[in-house]
Amino acid sequence: MPNNINNSSISLWQASTTIPIFPTLENDSETDVCVIGAGIAGLTTAYLLSKQGKKVLLIEARNIGSGETGRTTAHFFPPDEWYHSVENSFGVDHSILVAESFSKAVDLVESIIKTEHIECSFKRLNGYLYSLFEKENKKIDEELNAARRAGVTVQKLEQVPGVNFATGPCIQYSNQAQFHPLNYLKGLSNAIIGNGGRIYCGTRALTIDSDKSIQIVSTTSKKIRAKAIVVATNTPFNDTVVMHTKQSAYMTYVVGIRVPRGSVPHILLWDTGDPYYYLRLESPEYDADYEILVVGGRDHKVGQDLHPEHRYEEIEQWIREHFPMAETVEYRWSGEIMEPADGMAFLGRNPMDDNNIYIITGDSGNGMTHCTIGAMIVTDLIMERSNPWASIYDPKRAVIHGISDFISEQANTLMQYSDWVKGGDVDTINDIPRGQGAIVQNGAHKIAVYKDFQGKLHGLSPTCPHLGCIVHFNSAEHSWDCPCHGSRFNIKGEILHGPAASPLKILPL
Numbered sequence: 001m002p003n004n005i006n007n008s009s010i011s012l013w014q015a016s017t018t019i020p021i022f023p024t025l026e027n028d029s030e031t032d033v034c035v036i037g038a039g040i041a042g043l044t045t046a047y048l049l050s051k052q053g054k055k056v057l058l059i060e061a062r063n064i065g066s067g068e069t070g071r072t073t074a075h076f077f078p079p080d081e082w083y084h085s086v087e088n089s090f091g092v093d094h095s096i097l098v099a100e101s102f103s104k105a106v107d108l109v110e111s112i113i114k115t116e117h118i119e120c121s122f123k124r125l126n127g128y129l130y131s132l133f134e135k136e137n138k139k140i141d142e143e144l145n146a147a148r149r150a151g152v153t154v155q156k157l158e159q160v161p162g163v164n165f166a167t168g169p170c171i172q173y174s175n176q177a178q179f180h181p182l183n184y185l186k187g188l189s190n191a192i193i194g195n196g197g198r199i200y201c202g203t204r205a206l207t208i209d210s211d212k213s214i215q216i217v218s219t220t221s222k223k224i225r226a227k228a229i230v231v232a233t234n235t236p237f238n239d240t241v242v243m244h245t246k247q248s249a250y251m252t253y254v255v256g257i258r259v260p261r262g263s264v265p266h267i268l269l270w271d272t273g274d275p276y277y278y279l280r281l282e283s284p285e286y287d288a289d290y291e292i293l294v295v296g297g298r299d300h301k302v303g304q305d306l307h308p309e310h311r312y313e314e315i316e317q318w319i320r321e322h323f324p325m326a327e328t329v330e331y332r333w334s335g336e337i338m339e340p341a342d343g344m345a346f347l348g349r350n351p352m353d354d355n356n357i358y359i360i361t362g363d364s365g366n367g368m369t370h371c372t373i374g375a376m377i378v379t380d381l382i383m384e385r386s387n388p389w390a391s392i393y394d395p396k397r398a399v400i401h402g403i404s405d406f407i408s409e410q411a412n413t414l415m416q417y418s419d420w421v422k423g424g425d426v427d428t429i430n431d432i433p434r435g436q437g438a439i440v441q442n443g444a445h446k447i448a449v450y451k452d453f454q455g456k457l458h459g460l461s462p463t464c465p466h467l468g469c470i471v472h473f474n475s476a477e478h479s480w481d482c483p484c485h486g487s488r489f490n491i492k493g494e495i496l497h498g499p500a501a502s503p504l505k506i507l508p509l
């Protein structure tokens with residue numbers, strides 16, 4: 001299984017492309033729009049604005065696609081929050097707008113790929129939602145009817161075509177899509193540069209200071225003055241509390257397994273489970289005989305399973321039960337998604353201020369689509385144009401429709417603070433195996449200790465710099481994960497995922 005020097009997993013996409021390298025920001029700069037984050041949200045926004053003639057400067061803390069876009073499975077499929085649920089919560093007018101935004105997002109991606117000649121194996125294909133159990137069939141019918149009312153092209157079939165196991169009734173969604181996400185980002189980066197935009201990597205935004213007309217981004221190197229800022233960092237680092245009560249961070253797991261070419265149909269497939277299994281096929285050009293079946297699922301809250309390796313085994317078992325022709329496991333990776341409490345992403349003006357600061361977050365398992373919709377909405381807001389979907393995705397809204405989820409997620413977060421009165425994970429440092437980490441109680445203090453493969457100890461403060469929860473070691477990714485709002489750090493304490501805006505402090509041992 002490919003692993004990098006941090007011993008975190010490597011996705012199929014990371015293993016099968018090279019990413020363009022951009023320099024660090026070396027001078028104080030001015031621009032119309034500063035975009036923060038080079039995932040699909042940031043790069044699509046930067047692309048659209050640069051096409052409109054705006055001066056765009058994009059900064060990225062690490063490299064292009066080093067966040068969740070490099071770890072996705074890249075299906076473009078219907079909302080995780082089913083049309084039935086959207087309609088129940090918000091009404092049919094709302095679900096019509098959701099369906100329209102989803103369809104236009106895939107159209108936009110397809111047209112960018114054509115215009116910019118991006119080679120990213122984009123493919124239109126059918127998606128199928130099937131019910132796991134007979135008692136769930138009613139849900140399939142409800143969803144079918146709600147999707148129809150939303151204007152989506154769907155039909156009910158008694159069996160998913162082309163698969164060898166009995167799926168039972170399913171909904172067929174026509175004209176869904178998939179692609180190679182990192183090759184898409186590569187193409188977007190080149191197009192942004194072609195449009196006169198600037199991209200700087202290895203440049204982390206630390207703070208945003210603003211007055212009515214100009215925003216100043218302080219970074220790990222220089223300062224940027226911009227008329228507008230787009231925070232496309234997957235979860236906003238510039239907002240300490242409000243947005244992090246409206247969404248919750250989950251890990252999701254993926255297995256990529258070899259299957260003989262032609263033995264699995266080119267479809268998107270997902271089930272009615274909660275969380276669900278989802279799958280697609282990728283056909284590497286280098287292998288004439290095999291394809292990679294990519295299956296994801298087994299989600300859990302970030303930082304709330306210290307030894308999640310069993311999740312890969314469960315996915316593999318599921319694959320072997322349903323696709324007995326599957327051969328060797330080639331990839332195993334995990335990543336983070338942000339689940340909005342009412343099921344709708346947060347795309348638009350930052351709720352915390354009246355300045356020109358915009359956020360794209362709350363992606364859920366639909367980040368390819370949501371981030372593209374977010375880029376369209378934010379571009380229109382910055383260009384001072386109206387956008388038909390801006391109000392339904394407005395980050396300012398109260399999450400009254402997901403109130404019970406909201407309450408249970410907040411209760412779960414509060415419970416994590418009780419870690420402060422618990423003891424360490426192990427009695428002494430000697431009990432930590434090589435290549436593992438644990439929280440160690442040292443008198444009145446706690447230390448996050450990682451023992452590397454040579455036996456050398458690395459000590460960090462376990463206090464998450466976001467809002468002070470205690471991080472936990474993730475033995476599958478070799479990262480320190482915060483169970484409260486999803487911040488993650490590598491074994492050196494460096495940020496892998498926000499909302500934390502500063503690293504874990506190094507403690508001498």
Ligand SMILES: Cc1cc2nc3c(=O)[nH]c(=O)nc-3n(C[C@H](O)[C@H](O)[C@H](O)COP(=O)(O)OP(=O)(O)OC[C@H]3O[C@@H](n4cnc5c(N)ncnc54)[C@H](O)[C@@H]3O)c2cc1C
Pocket residue numbers: 036037038039040041042059060061062063064065066067068069070071072073074075076077203204205206232233234235237252253254296333334335336337360363364365366367368369370371498
């Ligand atoms: C395993 C998995 C499977 C998924 N499957 C699907 C799927 O099938 N379909 C789908 O639609 N979605 C899916 N998703 C969700 C989707 O991948 C994400 O929602 C999407 O990639 C998020 O894109 P983004 O641009 O918001 O964030 P990211 O890709 O994470 O980009 C944010 C970038 O911001 C940078 N950054 C962060 N903080 C700073 C800072 N302070 N300064 C500068 N840069 C910063 C990060 O380094 C990162 O590169 C999946 C996610 C996972 C993990």
Ligand code: FES
Pocket residue numbers: 464465466467468469482483484485486487498499500
């Ligand atoms: S992510 Fe909020 S306290 Fe750690």
